[in-house]
Amino acid sequence: xxxxxxxxxxxxxxxxxxxxxxxxxxxxxLPNGRATDAVIRAADVILAVGxxxxxxSTQGLLLNLSFSASQTxxxxxxxxxxxxxxxxxxLGIVGDARDGLTRILQSLxxxxxxxxxxxxxxxxLRGAANARYTAPTARLIETLRAAxxxxxxxxxxxxxxxxxMEWRFPVLLPRTFLYPVGSATLGYGVPAAIGAKIARxxxxxxxxxxxxxxxxxxxxxxxxxxxxxxxxxLVMNDDRYGAIKWLQQTLFEGRWGETNLTNPDFxxxxxxxxxxGERVDGVESLGSAIRSALAAEGPTVLELPMAIDPPWGL
Numbered sequence: 245x246x247x248x249x250x251x252x253x254x255x256x257x258x259x260x261x262x263x264x265x266x267x268x269x270x271x272x273x274l275p276n277g278r279a280t281d282a283v284i285r286a287a288d289v290i291l292a293v294g295x296x297x298x299x300x301s302t303q304g305l306l307l308n309l310s311f312s313a314s315q316t317x318x319x320x321x322x323x324x325x326x327x328x329x330x331x332x333x334x335l336g337i338v339g340d341a342r343d344g345l346t347r348i349l350q351s352l353x354x355x356x357x358x359x360x361x362x363x364x365x366x367x368x369l370r371g372a373a374n375a376r377y378t379a380p381t382a383r384l385i386e387t388l389r390a391a392x393x394x395x396x397x398x399x400x401x402x403x404x405x406x407x408x409m410e411w412r413f414p415v416l417l418p419r420t421f422l423y424p425v426g427s428a429t430l431g432y433g434v435p436a437a438i439g440a441k442i443a444r445x446x447x448x449x450x451x452x453x454x455x456x457x458x459x460x461x462x463x464x465x466x467x468x469x470x471x472x473x474x475x476x477x478l479v480m481n482d483d484r485y486g487a488i489k490w491l492q493q494t495l496f497e498g499r500w501g502e503t504n505l506t507n508p509d510f511x512x513x514x515x516x517x518x519x520x521g522e523r524v525d526g527v528e529s530l531g532s533a534i535r536s537a538l539a540a541e542g543p544t545v546l547e548l549p550m551a552i553d554p555p556w557g558l
Contacts, residue, residue, distance in 0.1 A: 245352075247357065248352055248355070250269075251269070252361060253269050253271060254283065256298070256425075257421075258423070261415045264416050265416060271366060271370060273410060278373065280369075291348075293320045293341050294322070295319075295321070296326050297331055318333055319331075322338070322340055322341070376553060381408055384552075385409060385412050387530050388450075394416040394420075395420060396450060397420050397440045397441075398413065398415075398421050399422045399437040399440055400421070401451065401457040402430050402432070403452070404551070405452060406423070407487070407554040407555050407556075409452070422436055424436075430454075430456060433452065433453040434477065435461055435464050437449050438467055449473075450476040450478060451475060452478050452480070454480050455484075455505060456484070456485045456486075458479045458510070465477075465545070466517055468542070469518040469519050472542045474541060474542060474544075476534060476538060476544050477514075478534070478548060482550065483507055489503035491556075510547040513545070519543040520540055520544040522546055523546075523547045527548075530546075530548060534546070
């Protein structure tokens, strides 16, 4: 449908992979306001498919989404209670996404897309980043993507790098980017990665988790060892609840409390469970460490000492 219309595609975090992000029609991810806000404001018609317009994507720290009176909003969703909950559509359609899109495409019939978008402008928007997106953060994300095959399942816990990965890590296939959307739960990553590997034993699986989140569910390493699951757990260690500490310092004039952590030796802890454990000295060594871990039998814990602040600007 997007190709028939020549329309750029924006996804929520949960919708990433619905279209490969190598496709020139893919534009960006909510709530990355720098990439998406201008395109949404420039559109005369917005088609929302399976989108709840949840607060985290549309009304929060990074984006305050709104539609003008001159714009037409069409909202397709299987759940009728979602339609009009936050934004009243000019046309609401209750139905399955695949079936609904197929019927809309059929109703349009054959034809040529109206290519009214400035592709250079869109490319500039996609590449725009604020000053908080530092070169080390960009290198880390580029290294992760280069070390993983396209079909690898990337399981995110809630930690500094994952806030950036929400819209900066390229997602190339459906159902390959798992994220604790909604309640931003610490401790989600380890059990979710184990579940993903059991469900898809043919796919490489990596869990990207902070030191605080890893300690929430580190006991599940015993399960990964028991079933000899070759899952890679990349532990980003900054010896703190980094995002929480940043919020405290930002909101309370530099004051913070109870957010520094006393951590174990993570590689030694992994070996105590019967898993492989390795400390990675820097991003330049990470790619080869991930590739070796993916080829190993059983789980591997890779510890990368690195602090990354979240992208918010309060």
